[in-house]
Amino acid sequence: SVANSGPETSSGGAAANTVRIVLPEEPPTLEPCDASLTATGRVTRANITEALTERDPGTGRLQPALATEWKQDSPTEWTFTLRPGVKFHDGTAFDAKAAAFSIDRTVGSEIDCNVDGYVFGGIELTATAVDDTTLKVKTAKPDPILPLRLSFVEIVPATTSATGKVREPVGTGPYKIAKWDTGRSLRLERHAGYWGKAPEFAAAEYVWRAEGSIRAAMVKSDEADVAIGLAPEDGAGDSAVQYPNNETSYLRIDATKAPLNDIRVRQAINYAIDRDGLVASVFAGLGKPAGQLVPEGVTGHSSAVQAWPHDMAQAKKLVAEAKAAGVPTDTPIKIIGRNGIYPKAAEAMEVVQNSLIEAGLKVEIEMLDVNAWLEYLLRPFPKNLGPTLLQAQHGNQAGDAAFTMGQIYGSKGAQSSYGTSELDSMIAAAEQASGEERQTAFAKALEHQSKDVVRDAVLAHMTGILALSPRVTYKPNAATNDEMRLADMHPAG
Amino acid sequence: MLTFLRRRITSSAIPLVVVILGVFCLARLTGDPANLYLPLSATPEMRAEFAARHGFDQPLYVQFGEYLAQVVRLDFGESLRTAEPAAEAVLRAFPATLQLAGATMILAILGAIAVGSWAAYRPNSAADRIASFTSTTAASMPDFWFAIMGVLVFAVALGWLPTSGTVGALAWVLPVLTLLIRPFGVLVQVVRGAMVSALSAPYIKVARSKGAGELRVVFGHALRNAAPPALTVAGDLTVGLVNGAVVVETIFGWPGIGKLMITSILQRDFAVLQAAVLVTAITIFALNIVIDACYALLDSRVRQGVTT
Amino acid sequence: MTEAQVEAGGSAAAGRPVLEVDELAVDIRTPAGTVRAVREVSFSVRSGETLALLGESGCGKSMTAQAIVGLLDPVAHVAGGEVRLDGTDILGLAPARRRKLAGPGLSIVFQDALTALNPVQTVGAQLAEPFRIHQRLSRRAAKERAVELMERVGIPEPRSRVGAYPHQFSGGMRQRLLIALAVALHPKVLLADEPTTALDVTVQAQIMELLRELRTEQQTALILITHDLAVVAEQADHVAVMYAGSVVETGRVADVFARPRHPYTRGLLDSVPAEVARGATLKSIPGSPPELHAVPSGCAFRARCAMATDVCAESRPVLVESGPGRRSACHHWRELADD
Amino acid sequence: MTEPAMPALAARETAVPLLDVTGVTKTFHVARGASGRNRLRALDGVDLRLGHGETLGLVGESGCGKSTLARVLLMLEGPDQGSVRFEGVDPFALRGKELLRWRRRVQMVFQDPFASLNARLCAEDIIGEPWRTHRDLVPAKERGRRVAELLEMVGLRAGDARRFPQEFSGGQRQRLGIARALALEPDVIVCDEPVSALDLSVQAQVLNLLTDLQARLGVSYVFISHDLSVVRHVADRVSVMYLGKVVETGPTQQVFDHPRHPYTAALMSAAPVLDVTSGVRRERILLKGEVPSPLDPPSGCRFRTRCWRAEDVCAQAVPPLESSGDEPLHAAACHFPLQEV
Amino acid sequence: MPTTQAGLERPADPPAAGPAARRAIWWRLLLRDRFACLAVVILLVVAACAIVGPLLLGDLATRQNLRAVNRPPFSLDDGWAFVLGSDSLGRSLLARLVVASGTTLSVAVPAVVISLVIGSVWGMWAGYHRGWRESVSMRIADVILSFPSLLLAVVVLYVFSPSAVNIVLVLAVARIPIYLRAARAESAELQSRLFVDAARTFGTGSWAIIARHVAPTVLPTLFTVATLDFCFVMLTESSLSFLGIGIQPPDMSWGLMVAQGRQALQSAWWIAVFPGLAIVVTTVSATVLASWARLAMDPGQRWRLTLPRSRRGNKALAKEVRA
Ligand SMILES: Nc1ncnc2c1ncn2[C@@H]1O[C@H](COP(=O)(O)OP(=O)(O)OP(=O)(O)O)[C@@H](O)[C@H]1O
Ligand SMILES: Nc1ncnc2c1ncn2[C@@H]1O[C@H](COP(=O)(O)OP(=O)(O)OP(=O)(O)O)[C@@H](O)[C@H]1O
Ligand SMILES: [Mg+2]
């Protein structure tokens, strides 16, 4: 049809080996050290740039990437053996110097790398090239999951600017940037000298549309092959593919303020929320009622923690008890919501509000935009704030509970409004553990949280939808939201 | 005329500075961008350092002074979000918006003149009713309805038009139509009102007494007299399109200034916001100068007011 | 041109009046209902002749004129009668054919000169328009003609003022421009609704001279609406006096002025100020004309008429022959004639 | 006929004039025409005086600045030079209550009966509008009655009060304008062509009304008209204007019967006369040449381009407005005034 | 004597003056125009909903039923409250529409009225006086126009507490220039008219002249713009909700309903379409009324409203008159 004319949406015969992807937003930048930003990582990670290691989203196991093997020399010292013969897109060779430079650029530089804060969070480390293929990394404190952390450090050549961010990086990945027509489209082309197996599509063309229904429509009208970030209502129809997207929605309870400082009230909140109803109606049946922030497949998941049952009678009883004990249960509690955090965010909060009111609490809603909402999410919190429930969502991209617990449950965590010293010490211990021990330690901490601390009301593990045209086969997985590997996409038939 | 232009341009300088100052100060009242640009786990030191690097720790007037000094050197700062020069982002987005707004306004004005005059020709007649009713209904429709329905019908179901994007002439159809409905509806009403008055003026009779055809009467004689209110409103509608075509730009993936401005407000991308507002403000000022010049061209009485 | 020629021209056309108005009636829609502003007005005018339409202010002269050229306000409409130009009833013509006549056939000078010019067009463009419409002249040629017209009506420096706008002209000059517009295409019939009220006497004389030329050279028939009896006396051949929407007396000017055969005409002539000393009370007709939606039965003038009798209340006088070439609508015209 | 009126006139002249205009000049900026000038001097050093209870006729060529002068008198236009004094006071300096009082005392009938009435107001509102500013003049309850009275005074009907201007004929509108000017019972009325669109009978009625008001209340008029017979009837004195200048001024009878400026003579002779019986036309002085453009007036005497008596001196010196010895009130601005025969 | 027209009484003779009589004339003119009548009825219904709706249906509008979501409209299976279907939380769309009208109008009406009043008065003042007052006003308008109103909204959110008053103010301030500029342009033209000069000669003050002569001519255009602004304001209000300063759930407004239902346009069209229709119908009614008022307020055009529906009826009447 006419719709398919023009270079941007070029498809049909000539560009049969181009995969066309429509994203919800344009990556603000392709800076590799910001790859933990969803919009950036989705395009760069494993496509343009690669890290030393990579995590298999299915098994959670760490796989070799630019490093072929690694070992822990001492609690604070690691040695990585690098893959030989790898070349960057610009022809320079990949070696330990480049790797050390990249780690240093990400963690030690002044350029405010998102990965630095997100993954390393103050961890100090030094990387030194021993020879071309050997890299030594030293941490100030023992870090059992350093190789996992390093899976976020995208490797760039040493010629990359160390003082400023780059918009169009050079990497070792299977694709390189062909043309970024800012605002309109981004085209990647196969990198001929790729060290691994050549991907099947010769090129990838990204465009972005903020409106979900338009993204779905583009797949239907054959203007795009893959559309991600869809909501159930977007009408993707037959082309829709669902996948667990690694995110868990929850309400953070500010347990420092009355009446939320009473555990009975917090429990009542959990009992009052009809998670099945919520998932069935607001999330259109997608997603799974959840009881913990750490989903299955992530180190530290506890199968003992289940979603709270919907028990309004119990909720009412607990509120009544608390009230009888002098807890000011009629203090208005404010739900701080964030528009668009997931589809139908406001409706979800209305459901919660409705239930809590029924349980005997007073609840108001305030839906905010991201920046305003962040003021409430992050320390230091706004002053003179009453009791709040904060609508939030957490996704553990890295696959280790360490990326969840400290931040969210630690009493000093950046996103934490409340914690207990007992929980703090459990988390600290778990962070130092490794292997099976690590798993159980985190699981115990989680169980303790959900039984004795109850500082949040977890709602559901969320499900993502993407639309796929019949031209392409692709199996999305938990990591799809954050890294969409073009190599995993294949022409159909 | 030249003196008029010169006077208008110089008299626009102060308001322009006021706009920049206003945007500059107000933007800084909208919360700390550090939350958005630093990782969630950022420490207070990191925040302080971030603020220092971007000069946010200084008193507002110092910041503004420095900014002005930069602007004079045509340096508009760097985007916090994309790390590219703000001017680049704005100058890239602006033509897209201008094209869209221009095409829309041209069609809206031409359409409104035709339909509005037709309606005004016999006030309260069936033609008038139909024209007014359809145009106001269209104008009061939520624009995204129009947009999404248009996409579903013309792109998905019929396959005549692309769903979105900026490539090819056909890609213009839906965005322009969506943008068009409101200005069109408003203008039809305004043109109609002004034409009703103009058509009952005595000089219309004189024109008819010369044997002028009705088209000549309506478009040659009445229209110019009816133009001023329509022109003013059209100007304001254009302004609305220049910085407010957000819905359309968002839905159709049109990388325009409206979307850029919204993003930079929501993302506290001050440099881009300021540059964008500066550019739109200049456009708006220029537009108003053009409109005033049009008044003068249309009506010599105004022109004389200008020269005395 | 000699008198004889004028006579000859006049008699040549004498057989056939170029414009005949027959029982013309005009209704106006008012909030209080439809009222008749012009009732059964009939008159005719021959080429090269001038008919003066006289009458009390508000008696329907302008309405009649506008009805003839088909340019009534939308509130008013022709409710009956015929207007024949060269024998064809133009009221029934299709709009397009009617437009063809507007200008070369019939043209009109409207009464409200000060607002009748389009404020946003140069007077040159407006004067050129008839030529552009009917003769399809080029812009430049039409403008040339516009300049000529301006010159003809005595606008100083026409070439430099052709680009000026109406508001830059004084009232009198605008009036002259309108006259220029009306005579541009040498119409067969020219209706001039108080064309010289805003003009000083020297210009008035100039304009009248222009109209006279038009009459003699182009055999234009002129219908002149005016209150200035002196102008009528000087310019017109025939006169029709209207009162409350009807014609009450017609005839040759000299006859009518010398021996009015309708009390209204007589009252009008008696009101001429010239003869009276300064400050003395002027004579005028007592009372005021009837309201349009309450025109009394019988003679509309009877309430103000000293001669009214019972018959005036009962039957409405129609125009009857009251002398050679003259008619009046009064039950008592004979008594006047005897005076 | 002249003699009995003279002493009264003279007496009025000596008292402080009601209205005293000296050297008023008004320039308009217009779009540059072919002559390359953009300053149009509509008034050029005009002097006028108006006594209590007096009528001053103002006649002159169309476009000579009569309406502009009227607008200056009403403070609608500020003079560029010269002064206007009302009972010795400069109205342009008045503020607040004083100004309002002055406004009440000086009124105008506009030349254009179509544009000077707001089409959105009905007759009643138009005539009653002045009372909304001068509230104490007519009590609210009285206003309806008073409007009816005024309407009837000018020959309209009380029933017309609720009609809108466009429903009136030209003459009827003109009468509305007069009624409105009378509403404030002013001391001075500047009448710009007040009776041009009226038939003789109504014109007589209106003129009678005006003279009657003058006799009863001592109202003064500045009476602008093209109809010389009307001016002759109402005016005590006449000023004749030509291209922004007063060229002749004097008692009506004097000026009409013994014009001294050639332009006045031409004007008088051009007036059509109603001689029903004879149909004979009077001898006319036909002016040669074109009316000069006010943008580019002739040097010296402005009338010289059309004057049959013009000589070289007329092109060089502007003739002052001078009275001749025997008629102190009758002045003309001409180097070669016409002598009485 | 001409027959009086059917349906129109002869005015009392002498005509009854006074506001009562004038009001009666307006009523008659309104009753003659079927569309304007319909518009008035619709607006009255909307107003009635706004006033009593929340009292009658407030509870129903917020009652959720997560097991009966997105019920399609035009079925009485779930009771009359669900004739217009249910939304994604199983609430009665009908009840929500009715209740939302209150909030919607309480934001849109003041916002439009405030901007209209301030903008037009300011504009007429500036245009009437011309000179520096005009220039300064126009530059201020330029400044406001150049200002992204969203920024203003965000600032309000951060600096002041989000409240209905603030929404109204943000919306009103952003729209003022529209009226200001339109009013200025016409007023500047009007102030040179002769009838304004006439009013000046009575010593009428500038404000009185503006009220008496300028406003009646300028306002009809502005009313037209204002009525169409209603829908604009209603829809914009919902985008402010997005920032947290608009109407917040469980309060509801049409704009918010439209915005929330927007996503479901393909799966449950009625959620967005009905509130959207409510906006359209209300706006169109207001526009119809405005264009009626425009004719009714103009004495030169008023007669058109008294025209009988068919032109033939007109001719028949004429014959009757002649007979
Ligand atoms: N729109 C209207 N509604 C009601 N009556 C009207 C309307 N227009 C005109 N009239 C009335 O119709 C009558 C005829 O008006 P017309 O303009 O023909 O008078 P005229 O003879 O030209 O008077 P004049 O010499 O004063 O111009 C007048 O009495 C006038 O009041
Ligand atoms: N606002 C204006 N701008 C420019 N020129 C003007 C303006 N008003 C008047 N004039 C010019 O000033 C001169 C005098 O005009 P004015 O209206 O006073 O004449 P008048 O004597 O009243 O003429 P008439 O008898 O024809 O009404 C004219 O040449 C006119 O063109
Ligand atoms: Mg008339």
Ligand SMILES: [Mg+2]
């Ligand atoms: Mg004048």
Ligand code: NI
């Ligand atoms: Ni995430």
